[in-house]
Amino acid sequence: MLLDSKIPEGPLAEKWEKHKFNVKLVNPANKRKYDVIVVGTGLAGGAAAASLAELGYNVKAFTYHDSPRRAHSIAAQGGINAAKNYQNDGDSVFRLFYDTIKGGDYRAREANVYRLAQVSVNIIDQCVAQGVPFAREYGGLLANRSFGGAQVSRTFYARGQTGQQLLLGAYSALSRQIAYGKVKMYTRSEMLDVVVVDGQARGIVTRNLITGEIETHAAHAVVLATGGYGNVFYLSTNAKYCNVTAAWRAHKKGAYFANPCFTQIHPTCIPVSGDYQSKLTLMSESLRNDGRVWVPKTVEMAERVRQNQIKPQDIPEDERDYFLERKYPAFGNLVPRDVASRNAKQMCDEGRGVGSTGLAVYLDFSDVIKRTGAEAVSQKYGNLFAMYEKITDENPYERPMRIYPAVHYTMGGLWVDYNLQTTVPGLYATGECNFSDHGANRLGASALMQGLADGYFVIPYTIGDYLAQTPPKPVDTSHPAFAESKAFVQARTERLLSIKGTRTPTQFHKALGHIMWEYCGMARTAEGLKHAKAEIQKLRQEFWQDLKITGTGEELNQALENAGRVADFLELGELMVDDALHRNESCGGHFREEYQTPEGEALRNDDEFAYVAAWEYQGDNQPEKLNKEELTFENVKLTQRSYK
Amino acid sequence: MSWITKTFTSSIGRKIIMSLTGLFLCTFLVVHLIGNLQLFKHDQGAAFNTYSHFMGTNPVIRTIEWGLVLGFGFHIFEAWALTRRNKAARTQGYAQWHAEKNSEWTSRNMGILGTIILIFLLVHLYNFFWRARFGGLPKVGGANPEVRDLDNLYLAVVDSFHVWWYVLLYVLAQISLGYHLWHGFRSGFQTLGLNHRKYTPLIKYVGYAFAVVVSAGFASMPLYFFLFTNPQGEIAANAPSLLHTIASAF
Amino acid sequence: MAGSNPNAKPMNLTLNVWRQPNRTAPGKIVEYHVKDISPDMSFLEMLDVLNEDLLHAGQDPVAFDHDCREGICGSCDLFINGRSHGPEKGTTTCQLHMRKFSDGDTITIEPWRASAFPVNKDLSVDRSAFDRIIQAGGYVSVNTGGAPDGNEIPIPKEISDRAFEAATCISCGACVAACKNASAMLFVSAKVSQLALLPQGQPERKTRVENMVAQMDKEGFGACSNIGSCAAECPVGISLENIAILNREFLAAKATSNNLA
Known part of the structure; x- marks a missing residue:
């Protein structure tokens, strides 16, 4: 099949506006004749279900959790990017677009990313209107911080719980539609298959996790918002239930799977402590603003510290290797996630890792504590330090933290076109479940942005285009x-x-x-x-x-x-x-x-691999077929990243 | 159901009634305690009997008395209704339950404390109120024309407070009352939503002081008469003068 | 162990676990033994060990709810040794670590107990009552699109911070479980006061509290008697102050709303 990404014609900045005009609309009186299934109720799914119901569609929403509010979006800590330029520091839609494309190492689709940057500003407005308690300045206006090495302060946040507050916003909008009867909510229901009728997605099969009953549900379109697959690594920062099943079953029903190997490894996680470890806990990236990353200079010293013969705080300065500062003098400890992660691994491979497993490096706050005092550090990172101590029983004010990279996010996912439609007509994928916006690497504070952009501001338009071309005849599960x-x-x-x-x-x-x-x-x-x-x-x-x-x-x-x-x-x-x-x-x-x-x-x-690899299922135990979507860059110049 | 009944049969509505009646009963306790201080005057009950006669005959007091009856009635009824509701909210209990780690005993046992107070109240009413109101008390007699035609409630008090188990019941009831108020006073404010970062700590400590003063004040009466008076109500020489001093202030 | 405490010895524990096959069948406490539990394990990892043992022995593993295992999703909900989420203050079950226990301990693990939280199986309970309370009014009625610029509604930092503190509720139900009355007031009050504090919540301020309290009562939760167990056991520190705000909001709404029903 030819991969048509359906990117609208015209200049980058006008594509989305034009497209919104060109898509077909469903008559308001007809909207109630269409049923839409939304699987997953995190940021992308919750926002989509609520927004579609507000428009008048009949929505059936599904989650395997006991409540739509428990999706893993809730665990995002850092914040959400938006090109508001409230700080007057030179941010713009184009800059957010540019940073995202570059951060993704030029493996994302320009038009999608630009749209993401455009609607990012609407997300903040929408969430504020819902009552999301974003951090504010004393004057009462919204506060921002710089995050993940960005040159501008464009990240909106709610202390360390931005994901929770945004999800609760979407959940409240969803709850309102459930109360109105426009959304029928199915909790503790796991999607186990997509039903395709005459080449179009027409429903799903679910298992009621309490009774075990296998149920079928029909609709005119199906939206998957089922998150990422980082748990393929068993240990990751994903929640325990996160899985690929919904996306994978869709894949086996004809949806191509794009760039599955693009996995983000986050450098600042609490290391594994034993075989029993069930998941890994992320420590916010913001810690690298003040913490210094190091390992012992010699394998011998590393061995001594692993054997608990010497405490890390007692290792003299000249026996320490601040390897990020040494190798990347310009960016130091603030190099991007992938660079920081790989270097930590390299140190451990050299035998200089610390902790009893040897799979950790130090993140040391003693300098900043000396400089500004423990009180100031506690103001900034108190909750993170407390969490670290709870898990490891070590006091990071006295002893350097141990960190190690862990799987955090999957940029790959179901291939979707500009409309977020998969290769199965009527089947859409939103949020982390699709591959669309982050290329080969996601920037900090962009996952929340993408989930909500897809759910609130993209799918409500693009799904209408499809439905308008689908007869409003009732659908049922009799096929x-x-x-x-x-x-x-x-x-x-x-x-x-x-x-x-x-x-x-x-x-x-x-x-x-x-x-x-x-x-x-x-x-x-x-x-x-x-x-x-x-x-x-x-x-x-x-x-x-x-x-x-x-x-x-x-x-x-x-x-x-x-x-x-x-x-x-x-x-x-x-x-x-x-x-x-x-x-x-x-x-x-x-x-x-x-x-x-x-x-x-x-x-x-770039000559050979500036494309999206979209894999097509060919049957059990058959090699999958590779389809390519060429990526063309008309608005940015491809450069080699350098952080020296 | 009208909005009024809906409001006051809701869980918060019932609590509001508990709170309003409870705080109202607190004012009653204050009046009652101050009035009863007359017992401590070294006048063979003259002031006390005058006071009780006033309370029994004054039309304003008699009207307020009905308010008091309603106050107690609603407080008790709502307590019963809420307890029933709360029991139904957890029909299957825990095998292990360590609420002492997260809350005060008195806060969790308002029902038990209230029941003890209710039993006491019935005995107390029968013993004094009933006899004072519906007869059965001798006249004071004697020479003083101001008091000789009054019912001698003072002597009834003296008689009762020379029965050891009666004194014991009183003291136990007052301890219960103290604990009941320890929680109830501040709880009443919380239920009415009268909460403020500046004043709530004050309310809490005023409540503690209130609980101690009121319960100790009432408990001091049976103990005082048991320990320091003879059956005729005459005060022993070694009786502490503090209570007399306080009483004289009113 | 990679933990800081190299002297921490593995523990052997006795577990008294509530087992109940489904909603309607009767349940009972069953005794299990787990060996070589590392003090660095989380409580749920200790239960993972038990469940792997049970599976290998061909027995039914213990059902319990959990997901993020970092204290934010609110899924985990165990009543451990007579307390919501166990002995450590401000901590969800998933963040409770075994170093809080000692070798040879007997640990009793029960589900949340409340008529409004029926047991699904073993330690898993149905907390959908909370969702229905939110559906009754725990939202601001704004449709997607058309929201004014985020900075058009300035909110004093202090108000915003207080609203945030109320909004941190993770909906785990520890408050209900710990309350002698199985009351959901802390949960309801957190949402009511978050939205009552914020300007966005004003248009629906009265109907919201009226409807949410009505739904709370309908679900069969008990009434608050200001004991304070809820706030003491709340893993995210929701304050009792919110309950006072809820009471005030309720009283004011009932007294002044135009709703005669």
Whole structure:
């Protein structure tokens, strides 16, 4: 299939306005004749469900949580970018666009990113109107901070809980529509398949997680807002339930999966403390504004500190290597996430990592404490320090923090066109679930922006265009495709339950995560990826022969839920490896060791790889087909990133 | 249902009634305590009997008395209604419950404290109020024309407070009252939404002081008569003079 | 262990866990033993160990709700040794670490208990009552689009900060679980006072509090008797002051709104 990204004609700044005029509208009286399914109720899904219901569509919203307010958007700490230029520091829509394209290492679509920057200003207005308590200055106006190394202060925030407050805004809008009866909310319902009728998405199959009942739901269009797949690595900063299942089932029904190998590794996470570790906790990136990153200069000293023979605070200055400051004098500790992460890994690979596992580097606040006092530091980072101490039982005022990179966000996802429509007509993907706006690397405070942009301000227009061309005839689940999908889901559930092997879903998940982290993590090689591919295939085979779960499908069965998700991760993992293997360049979150500059920086290959890799499912255990969407850059000049 | 009944049968509405009646009853306690201080005057009950006669016959007081009946009635009824509601809100209890780690005992046991106070109240009413109002008390008699035709409630007090278990009941009831007020006073303000960062701490400590003064004041009466008077109501020489001094101030 | 405490020894624990197959079936406390629990584990990781053991033994793992495991999503909800989220102040179950316990301890783990929170299975309860309370009015009625510029409504920093503090509620239900009366007042008050404080909340100020309180009562939560367990056990420190604000808002709305119903 030809990949048509449907980017509107015209100058960059006018594309969206023009497009909004050109899309077909649904007559107000007809809107109530259309049903739309929204899967996921995080920022993207919650905002979309509420906005579509406000327009008059009948919305059915689904979440596997007990409440729409629990989606993982809630955990975002830092903030949300918007090109308001309230600070008079030279920000503009174009600058936000430019920073995002550049930060994404030139692997994102210009038109989408520009639209994102344009609507970013509306998001802030909308959220303020909803009662989101953003931080304010004493004069009563909105406060901003600079975030993630941006040159301007464009990040709006609500202390360290911006994601929570924004999600509660979307949740409240959604709740209002539920009360009006315009949204029918299905909680504790997990989507397990997309139903395609005559080439168009017409519904979904879900499992009621309390009763185990497999249900079918029909609609004129389906919106997926089901988040990212970082949990393919088992350990990540994602919430435990985050999974790829909805997106993956859509993929198997014809939606292409774009750039799956683009994974963001966040440098400042609390390190793993043992095998039992179930997830990783992110410490806000803002810590790098004042903390200094270092490891012992010598392997011997590192060994001593690992053995607890010397405390890190007692290591003399000349025995320390502030490696980011040494290698990147201009940016120092504030280099982008991917650079900071890779360097930490490199130090640990050299044997200079700290902590009993040797997989950590220090983030040291002693200088700033000496300079400004512990009180000032506590004002700024008190809650983060408290969280660190709660988890590690170490006092960061006295002893340097230990940090290590962890998987945080997935830039890849379902391929969508400018309208956020996947390659299946009537099936849309929004938020982290799609691939669209971040290229090969996402900037800090841009995930919230994208989720809300898609949900509030893009999908309400673009889905209307599709619906206006769909007859407003009632839809139901009587078409055989629904029964077929339902039977598929039931059979799969039965199959998982009937294996009765010896290994639990978590054991398989950990094994997969280990492979992914080792070979498809921060640094990748062709050889390693080939090895990983074979390992994953083997593991997947073992999974279907040796899985052990108990209970039945007709009850709340969390092991069964987990098994289904791990099964999909085992398929996705291989595609990620394929994607990483085929992309013979380094860019953003994808670093192939074979492709680096003499200084060890990511070396892009714009001639051969300035495209979106959109993978097409070909059947179980068949190699997927690669489709390419060429990226053209008319408004920015492609440059090599340098932070020296 | 009209908006009024809806308001006052809602959980907060019922609490508002609890609060209003409770704070009203606090004012009653103040009046009652000050009046009863007459017991401590070294006058063989003359002042006290005059006071009780006034309270029993003055039309204004008699009108307010009905308010008091309603106040108690609503306070008790709402307490019952709320307790029932609250029990229904958790039908299956916990195997382990360590509320002592997060709250004060008295706050959690207002119902028990209130019940003890209610039992006391019934005994107390029967013993003094009923007899004073509906007969059964001897006249004061004697030579003083101002008091000789009054009912001698003072002697009834003296009689009662020479019965040890009666004194014990009184003191226990006053301890309960103290704890009840310890929580109830500030709680009343909280329920009415009278909360302010500047004044709420003040209300809290005033409430504590109120609870201590009122309960100690009432408890001092049976103890005083038990310890320091003879059955005729004559005060022993070693009786503490403090209470007399306070009483004389009113 | 990578934790700072190299002397921390693995622990063996006895767990008394509430097991209940589904909503209608009766439940009971069942005793389990877990071995070699690291003090650096979170409480939920300790339960993960139990569940892996149970799965390997062919038994049904213990169902419990959790998700973000960083104290913000509000999913986790265990009543541990007689207290909401266990012994540590200002901490959700997922952020409670095993170093707060000692080798040989017996830990009792129960679901939230409230008639308005029926048990789904084992330790998982249904908290949809909270959602219905929000649906009754916990929002500002603004449609997407057409909002004025964010800076057109200046809000004093102090007001904004107080509204934020109320808005940090994670809706876990610890307040209801800890309350002797199973009252949801702290939860409801957090949302009511957030929106009552902010200018955006003014147009619907009266109807909001009337409707939310009515829904709260309908769900079968108990009444507040100002005990304070809720705020003491709240993992994010929602203050009792909010309940006073709720009471005030309710009284003022009932006294002055035009709603005769």
